[in-house]
Amino acid sequence: MAPHGKRVGINWTVETENVRKMRREGLSYSQIGLVYGCSGWSVRDAMKVRGATVARAKSRKTAAEIRKAQREKAVRDALRREAKAQARKVAPSWIGGLAPFSLLSRLDRDIQSGADPVEASRAIFGTRTPRPLIGVYG
Structure with missing residues (x-):
């Protein structure tokens, strides 16, 4: 079996740092694979062979976004409870x-x-x- 990347013409030893950078920016392995013209699994395997597994950076929500989501959920829950109560009254x-x-x-x-x-x-x-x-x- 050919070393990872040879079958698609990619020198992963050189590209490892670029892949790490893309992972830190939040790209998934499949998105990185699209850049190199191979599958996300090939990218993941090549990085695993080189011991270069980098966790994808997760976008952090701001406090305002969290509060907004909580308010929207509270409104949805209140409307659902009210609809249930109305259905129980009319039922x-x-x-x-x-x-x-x-x-x-x-x-x-x-x-x-x-x-x-x-x-x-x-x-x-x-x-x-x-x-x-x-x-x-x-």
Whole structure:
């Protein structure tokens, strides 16, 4: 087997320092391989043979970027919790499409007090009207 780099015409002994510099700048082995016209694995193996493994520099986030990300996550979490709470409020507590007597009596009380039947049923059941009311209140 030919030494690393010979098969692609690269003298890795000379290029080792350039690869180290590129790694410090944050490039991955595959990106460095594109520069030299070979695979990232070839670059990694060639550096390993020469004992020149250099960790890639990770870009550090500033404190402002971290705070912004935390705020955005807090907003997303709050919106998700609110949506869950709303779904729980609107979620019908009926089984098999039949509403319990307590909900039907509340609807009846609202209608008797003069509320619009359709609006009263939407306020209690959301957009899902239980089976006994389908023909009655639209």
